[in-house]
Amino acid sequence: MEYNYPLRYDWSTDEMIQVVSFFEAVEKAYESSVERNQLMDAYRNFKKVVPSMAEEKTLFKEFEQVSGYGSYPVVKAAKAGKDGDRIQGVQR
Template identity: 35%
Template sequence: MYTYPIDYDQFTTDEIIAIVEFLALVEEANTTKIDPHVLSAKHEQFRRIVNSISLEKQIDRAFEKVSGFSIFKTIKKYK
């Protein structure tokens, strides 16, 4: 078990919930087959919330370090 690499002071509670749901979906996408439309919709929501390419990359690197799953590679695989 690990904690998600999120700066909890930077986001609202609703935004944190959406980010965690997206990261959990990335994990699920790497362990089972999921609907690519759902992943795409959650990814768009994640990008709107984070709203910074550098922060997206930072979260992706930190998430991959703790989980072994890359957001970028997962999205690319499902496109």
């Protein structure tokens, strides 16, 4: 994909990597599939960087605007799933 991930320049390199890893997992859910546990681990790491719900919503919206992929439906599907499930074919 040819777009920029929504990042904040006051984040450390490690924090940026955590956020990008989460958004890459979201992409996988749309483009093929991603293991639920992998997605939830990426989301937990994302939440360490972005603990605020308001900032999370802002970043989700920014990511959807540039990619077309909604993060919320993917996270919702993962939370509803069980260990060992794969998240795939999420409806936009």
